Structure formats: structure tokens, C-alpha cells
Amino acid sequence: MKKINCNSCPIEVGDLEQSSFVDLLHNHYSSVRKVIIVDENTHDFCLEYLLTAFPTLEEAEVILLPTGEENKVMEVCFQVLEALSEYGIVRSDLIITLGGGVVSDMGGFIASIYKRGLDCIHIPTSLLGMVDASLGGKTGIDLGNYKNQIGTFHHPVAVFIDQRFLSTLPEEEWKSGFAEVLKHALVSDKEEWERLIASKQDELFSEENLALLLEKSVSIKSNVVTEDPTEKGKRKILNFGHTIGHAIEGYYLDLEPISHGNCVALGIIAEAYLSNKKGTLSTEDLHGIVQVIRALYPCPEDFLVGVSNIIELMKNDKKNDQQGIRMCFLDEIGSCSWNHLVDENDAKMALDYLYQAYYKN
Ligand SMILES: NC(=O)c1ccc[n+]([C@@H]2O[C@H](COP(=O)([O-])OP(=O)(O)OC[C@H]3O[C@@H](n4cnc5c(N)ncnc54)[C@H](O)[C@@H]3O)[C@@H](O)[C@H]2O)c1
Incomplete structure (x- = not known):
């Protein structure tokens, strides 16, 4: 069992039946009522x-x-x-979320x-x-097409990560999650990025390697969150790829929803381009990132219609201030800085670059 702390919230990665979930249920929460929140798939496959x-x-x-994301609403x-x-649930009772990011964000x-x-x-x-999504205590509810506009910081008592649940996860959801794994490596661990991109997907997701991938990725996020729990500074690097990614996700929400991770992957290309244009990321690293993302994630051909x-x-992104759109830039692979001001023209060029990266080479 790998134990990791995320701003004092214990995270355990390993067999749920060997984890301290057992002790919490039988001792700490033995006499309170419990509510399990699931969605339709986790009801059928995990409950x-x-x-x-x-x-x-x-x-x-x-x-x-x-x-589905379209239901993450008030x-x-x-x-x-x-x-x-x-049900007469009282403040001393316990909520258990069993699901993906939509379930943990809402629950x-x-x-x-x-x-x-x-x-x-x-x-x-x-x-x-x-x-x-289950780490770091952020909760989020969408408002119209604007992602996660309503939310709180509420750290769970504990998070239990057991890879057994992944056996029923559809392939495109694996890819969606892998986008955040890649992002974690890009913003803070060059060695992990190189390990990830050098491995074949089926090798990476074998039982043994998956344990390592989960531990590494969870540790990266937990370390950043512990340093800056309420996102006053460094935690913003975890939003790399998300300013443009969330906007693309919001745009397609009413059309044909695209998975969160796929949108983040497209946002990574566009924001890596801006990092390069503003002089932080090398062209060689930009091209390397584009190559990896393009091989894994599709990009809708018609998105320029909605620029x-x-x-x-993007102008309504939570990270913005009165001066305009704020974004994270990669300084190099494994290092990221935050609060860069971006104007509409930059945003348009980044979206044009994204289109070119898929359809003009
Ligand atoms: N709070 C945060 O810090 C944070 C961070 C990243 C993402 N998020 C949010 O997380 C959400 C995306 O998370 P997600 O991709 O897990 O979305 P999701 O919860 O919609 O899950 C994706 C799909 O996989 C299905 N699924 C989940 N587990 C399954 C299983 N074991 N077997 C079969 N099907 C299963 C779900 O039913 C759903 O259809 C977005 O709303 C995003 O904004 C939040």
C-alpha cells in the first residue's frame, strides 16, 4: 500500500480491502449513516x-x-x-463518492x-x-457552458485509489485520464515525461506499471497541492492546458461533448505554442509535445468555426483577473510558471496553431 499525503489528506494507492478504509468504516464511522454517490456506469460496474x-x-x-459532464450542474x-x-442525513454522517471526476466534483x-x-x-x-479530480479538495459545478464556475475547497477525509476499478473503464476514458498524467509530468517532472513517452501504452498500463504511474502522478499533484492548498500561486501550474482546454470543452458541451482529458490535451498544444511564442519553451520541446499529443488525441476539424x-x-476562466486572460506557460519540459497575461490575439493565434498542427502538416 503506497501512502501519500495531500495537504494532510491521506491518499492510499493499492488494494481497497487492505487499506485503512476498512478501519474507517468499522471504527470511526461505524455508527453513522452512509451515503454512496455513483453515476449510472459506476452503479453498474463498481458498486x-x-x-x-x-x-x-x-x-x-x-x-x-x-x-456525464452535462449533468455537473446545480x-x-x-x-x-x-x-x-x-433521508434525514445529518452533519455527522458520511458521503462516499464512487466514480469519476464528475461524481467526485459533485459529491x-x-x-x-x-x-x-x-x-x-x-x-x-x-x-x-x-x-x-479526487485529489486536492477542489469541487466544481459548471454554469452554462462555463466550467467549474461554482465550487468550494473541501478536502475529503481520505482518498482510496484501487486500480481494480479501471478494468471496466472504456478505452477513450483511459486516454482522457492519461492527458492529466502527461500534464503532471510536463509541469514538474521531465524524467517522468520521458519515461511516459518512451513506453508503449499497453506496457504502461500493465498492472505493475500502472501502480507506478498512479503513484508518480498522485505524488506530483499532492506535492504541489500541499505547497499551495488554495491556489494562490504554484498550484496554478496544474491548470496548464486547461484555460484553452476548458474553453474547447465548454464550446462542445452543447454540440457533441468531448472528454475532459481530450480537451486538456488540445489545450496543452495550444498553450505550449504560446509558451514558445512568448519565449519560454524551446521550439524543439514544442514540436516534441505536439507529436506526442497528436498521436494520442483527435481534434475536431470544425473547431475554428467556433473561435x-x-x-x-476563455475570458470567463476562473484564473483570470481584471487585466485579462491569465495562463500558465511551460518554461521547459518539467517546469512551469503562472499568471502570464494573454490577449485575444494570442488566443486566436494559439487556436490557429492547434488547427495547423492537426490539419496542415
Ligand atoms: N476537482 C478537480 O481538481 C478536478 C481535476 C480534474 C478534473 N476534474 C473534473 O473531472 C471531470 C472529468 O473526470 P472523468 O473523466 O473521470 O469524468 P466522468 O466522471 O464523467 O467519467 C468518465 C466516464 O467514465 C465512466 N466511468 C467512470 N469510472 C468507470 C469505471 N470504473 N468503469 C466504467 N465506466 C466508468 C463514467 O460513468 C463516465 O461515463 C470533469 O468534470 C473535470 O472538470 C476535476
Whole structure:
């Protein structure tokens, strides 16, 4: 069992049945009521194992969220809050999220506001949830097409990462999560980036290597979060690729949703381009990044039609201030700086570059 601390929140990577989840259920939370939040897929693929391995959870209330980013909205949160109230859940009870980033973002948010805050345990079931969304205490709900505009910082009591859940994860969701793994390496660990890009995907995702990949990626994020828990400074580097990535994700939300990780991967190309244009990242590194991302992730051919909408969405990004769009730039592979000011023209050039990278070479 690998134990990692993320701003005092214990993260355990390994077999859930050997983890301190057992002790928490049987001792700390033995007499409180439990609510398990799932979505339709984790209800079908993950819940049965949890209830069989931990029979005390059979008495838990199960709340089923509709699957997908388009449901990460306040309307669904209100329904869950009403259900908690109807079940008579009180502040000393426990919420357990069992799902990907949408479930941990919503479940974490609800846990942070219901009765002014309940304890919450995350059991992430997607790669993206394991390496990123369940860690660091950020919760997020979308507002229209604007991503994560509503949210809180609410650290879970603990996070348990067990790769057994990944056995049913669809291939495109593996790729989505891998984008955040690549981002973590890009912003703070050159050696890990080189290891990742030198390995074949099936080798990387073998049981043994996956354990290493999870540990490394979780450690990178946890170290950054511990240094800057409320994102006043360094934690912003974890947003590399996300200013443009979130805007692309928001734009396609009503059209044909594209996975979070795929959008972040496209954002990585566009923001690496700006890092190069502004003189921080070398052209050789930029080309290396483009090559890796292009081989793994598709880019919709029609996104330039929506450039003005995408730029509008960027202008509403949470990281901006009154002066304009703020972005992270790579200084080199493995090192990133934050709070760079970008204007609309830069943003447009970055989107043009993204298009060229896919369709003009
Ligand atoms: N709070 C944070 O710090 C943070 C960080 C990164 C991303 N996020 C958020 O996370 C979300 C993306 O996370 P995600 O990609 O996990 O999305 P998701 O929760 O929608 O999961 C992706 C898909 O995989 C399915 N799934 C999950 N686990 C499964 C399993 N074991 N077997 C079969 N299917 C399974 C889900 O039902 C869904 O269809 C976005 O909303 C993003 O904004 C939050």
C-alpha cells in the first residue's frame, strides 16, 4: 500500500480491502449513516464489488447521478440535496463518492455545503479521477457552458485509489485520464515525461506499471497541492492546458461533448505554442509535445468555426483577473510558471496553431 499525503489528506494507492478504509468504516464511522454517490456506469460496474467487499455498506443510501459532464450542474445538485434531506442525513454522517471526476466534483461539492459540511471519502474509479479530480479538495459545478464556475475547497477525509476499478473503464476514458498524467509530468517532472513517452501504452498500463504511474502522478499533484492548498500561486501550474482546454470543452458541451482529458490535451498544444511564442519553451520541446499529443488525441476539424465562442469562454476562466486572460506557460519540459497575461490575439493565434498542427502538416 503506497501512502501519500495531500495537504494532510491521506491518499492510499493499492488494494481497497487492505487499506485503512476498512478501519474507517468499522471504527470511526461505524455508527453513522452512509451515503454512496455513483453515476449510472459506476452503479453498474463498481458498486456491487464495494457492497460485497464491505457488507456494512449494504445499509447505505445510494444516490444515482445521471452520467456525464452535462449533468455537473446545480439543478442536479439540488435534487441530491433534497434527497439527503429526505433521508434525514445529518452533519455527522458520511458521503462516499464512487466514480469519476464528475461524481467526485459533485459529491465533494454537496458534502461541502449540505448542513455546512459533511465528511466525505472519495473512491475514484476513472484514471482521471485517480490521478487528478479526487485529489486536492477542489469541487466544481459548471454554469452554462462555463466550467467549474461554482465550487468550494473541501478536502475529503481520505482518498482510496484501487486500480481494480479501471478494468471496466472504456478505452477513450483511459486516454482522457492519461492527458492529466502527461500534464503532471510536463509541469514538474521531465524524467517522468520521458519515461511516459518512451513506453508503449499497453506496457504502461500493465498492472505493475500502472501502480507506478498512479503513484508518480498522485505524488506530483499532492506535492504541489500541499505547497499551495488554495491556489494562490504554484498550484496554478496544474491548470496548464486547461484555460484553452476548458474553453474547447465548454464550446462542445452543447454540440457533441468531448472528454475532459481530450480537451486538456488540445489545450496543452495550444498553450505550449504560446509558451514558445512568448519565449519560454524551446521550439524543439514544442514540436516534441505536439507529436506526442497528436498521436494520442483527435481534434475536431470544425473547431475554428467556433473561435469567437471559445475565446469568449476563455475570458470567463476562473484564473483570470481584471487585466485579462491569465495562463500558465511551460518554461521547459518539467517546469512551469503562472499568471502570464494573454490577449485575444494570442488566443486566436494559439487556436490557429492547434488547427495547423492537426490539419496542415
Ligand atoms: N476537482 C478537480 O481538481 C478536478 C481535476 C480534474 C478534473 N476534474 C473534473 O473531472 C471531470 C472529468 O473526470 P472523468 O473523466 O473521470 O469524468 P466522468 O466522471 O464523467 O467519467 C468518465 C466516464 O467514465 C465512466 N466511468 C467512470 N469510472 C468507470 C469505471 N470504473 N468503469 C466504467 N465506466 C466508468 C463514467 O460513468 C463516465 O461515463 C470533469 O468534470 C473535470 O472538470 C476535476
